[in-house]
Amino acid sequence: MMQDEIQIRVRYAETDQMGIVHHGKYAIYLEMARIEWLRKLGISYRKMEEEGLGLPVVSLSINFKKSAYYDDLITVKTTLKKAPTALVEFEYEILNDLQQILCTATVVLAFLDMKTRRPTRPPKYFLEALNS
Numbered sequence: 001m002m003q004d005e006i007q008i009r010v011r012y013a014e015t016d017q018m019g020i021v022h023h024g025k026y027a028i029y030l031e032m033a034r035i036e037w038l039r040k041l042g043i044s045y046r047k048m049e050e051e052g053l054g055l056p057v058v059s060l061s062i063n064f065k066k067s068a069y070y071d072d073l074i075t076v077k078t079t080l081k082k083a084p085t086a087l088v089e090f091e092y093e094i095l096n097d098l099q100q101i102l103c104t105a106t107v108v109l110a111f112l113d114m115k116t117r118r119p120t121r122p123p124k125y126f127l128e129a130l131n132s
Contacts, residue, residue, distance in 0.1 A: 004037040005077045012070050021068040027060060030092055030105055033076035041129040052114045059108040066102045073097050086111055086119040
């Protein structure tokens with residue numbers, strides 16, 4: 001389905017004393033890539049929240065292959081796995097500058113009505129952006 005990619009320079013604060021990216025930082029990289037994926041479709045996450053729609057993570061799975069290091073330029077590839085329902089699922093690959101896969105990941109989010117705290121369908125403009 002729809003794919004996008006962004007590049008991120010690993011910052012010193014994201015690493016341990018050995019200069020290796022801490023495993024917890026990868027979830028942040030995935031979120032950055034997902035928000036940019038939405039932005040490139042013309043969808044503002046901020047606007048969605050202002051309209052009372054949230055996208056909480058319901059599942060996160062990361063499979064680590066190699067380490068990323070301080071000052072590496074990594075590429076995060078984001079792919080929409082299938083058409084969204086009340087859930088939306090993304091697959092990711094994070095690569096180093098040699099195009100080696102550092103990790104693969106899957107994230108599932110739920111469209112959530114923030115007033116009722118109940119799952120809901122994606123907004124019409126979300127689905128239209130996917131079809132354009």
